[in-house]
Amino acid sequence: MVTTRIILSTAEALFHLIVMLLTLGRGVHSMPVTTDVPMCTASDTAQYSLTFTGKWTMAAFPKQYPVYRPPAQWSNLIGLTHSSDYHMWQRNDFASNGVREFAEKGEAWTLMKEVEAAGKRIQSVYGILSAPAVAGGTGQMSTEFEVFARHSYLSFIARIVPSPDWFVGVDSVDLCDGDHWKENASMELFPYDAGTDSGFTFSSPNFETIPQDKITQITSSSPSHPANSFYYPRLKHLPPIAKVTLTKVNKTNQIISLPLQPTQSNQLPTGNDIEDTLINTPLDCEMSVWSPWGLCKGKCGDSGVQHRTRYILMHPANNGSPCPLLEEERKCVQDNCL
Incomplete structure (x- = not known):
């Protein structure tokens, strides 16, 4: 209960920071971005609803599943809408100091400063979005955001709690398809290692990686160490640990809406999510x-x-x-x- 309150308090403080940054950033007008990527030609802006669903169950991930101090849960989600020349994080690239602090501790202050600096320097960031933490491995969190032609990409990150420096997220998902916006998109999410901490298990003590490694996807066989919490040598692929669903909604006059707070209805998986929780991963003695x-x-x-x-x-x-x-x-x- 104490851990849950701390996470929710951190999410509330972070949201106030995001609102402040958005307010300060409203006066900065985006400039055209030179890029080799095909330009989105959609004339209007688009509003999307984002729903993050945790699939982190003891049945799907039985090895060392954290049940207390703290139990399995998700940090708040931090995301951006941006142009093609910007990356919040990238697989096989080094994590920034901001991503490092968020992946290890769930602290987003440095990450927000990096985003603010990038928005002022190259004007590639359009909006910041946030969704509240989930006090469980299988809950949901939701928010809404807006995109437009020059900034049609979405990136976000959510920390796996507890973990050394593990997270899930998406990097530069383009919601524009030529001259129109995609109606919906759904992506299964798998764990990533930020490359900044050398712990093998969910509850490993802090052990800095020197020199820093690049961001890599964690698989059932990599890292190939029996102590690894995601090491399941009998599996060809890990089951997804989460998923995100994006749905285009009717546009409103809001630039960005408030994150939807967790409720009894959106904390519990529904529909196909119930079937997803029935995954049983065999764990050998x-x-x-x-x-x-x-x-x-x-x-x-x-x-x-x-x-x-x-x-x-x-x-x-x-x-x-x-x-x-x-x-x-x-x-x-x-x-x-x-």
């Missing part, structure tokens, strides 16, 4: 290495017996391979038997 063989016990002149043991590192789930025996014995010949 993981065992420790065997201990050394113990002392040889028995009567002098007879064969003795010695034992060794091991313990369970990870219990199986969802019909994964069961745990083998925890103890073995073998015959032995006693030394120094009198």
Whole structure:
């Protein structure tokens, strides 16, 4: 409950900052952007509704699933509408200091300053959007935003909580199709590593990556380390951990609307989302290495017996391979038997 309140308080403070930045930025008029990307020729602006749905369930991601201190949840979502020459973040590129702080701590102050500076320098950012944090792995958050021809791209980021520096998001999704706006779009989201922290598990302590790595997508086999919370060697692909749905709505006079606050109705998955939560990822049993063989016990002149043991590192789930025996014995010949 304390963790949830902290996240919601941070989201509220962040929203006030965004409103301030938007208010200051209204007086800056966007200039044409030179680019090799085909120019959008839609004459009107377009209003979109964005719905983010978490699919982070214990059934789909049973390995080390965080159930407390804190439980699985999502940070607030931060997004931008922009031109093709700007990137909030990019796969296989280095994360900015702002993306780093958001991916590691959920703090967006530096990221907002970077966006503000880019908007003033190259006038490539049109609007900033935000949606409130979700206190659960399978909740929803929603907001609305506006795009126009010269700034028809959407990017956003949401932090996976808890995690070292993991997040989900989209990079430069173009909502314009020639001379008209797309009616809707839906994208499945997968985890990314910001390349700034070297932790392998959801609850890993802070361990800075030096030198910094590039942003990479986390898969069922990469990083290829058994301790990795997303390491499922039996899977070819990870199931999506979230999805985003974009729907064109009737335009209003608002440049940007307030984020929709979480409610009982939009916190719970509906429709096809209920079916998505039924994904069951098999998790095989993981065992420790065997201990050394113990002392040889028995009567002098007879064969003795010695034992060794091991313990369970990870219990199986969802019909994964069961745990083998925890103890073995073998015959032995006693030394120094009198």
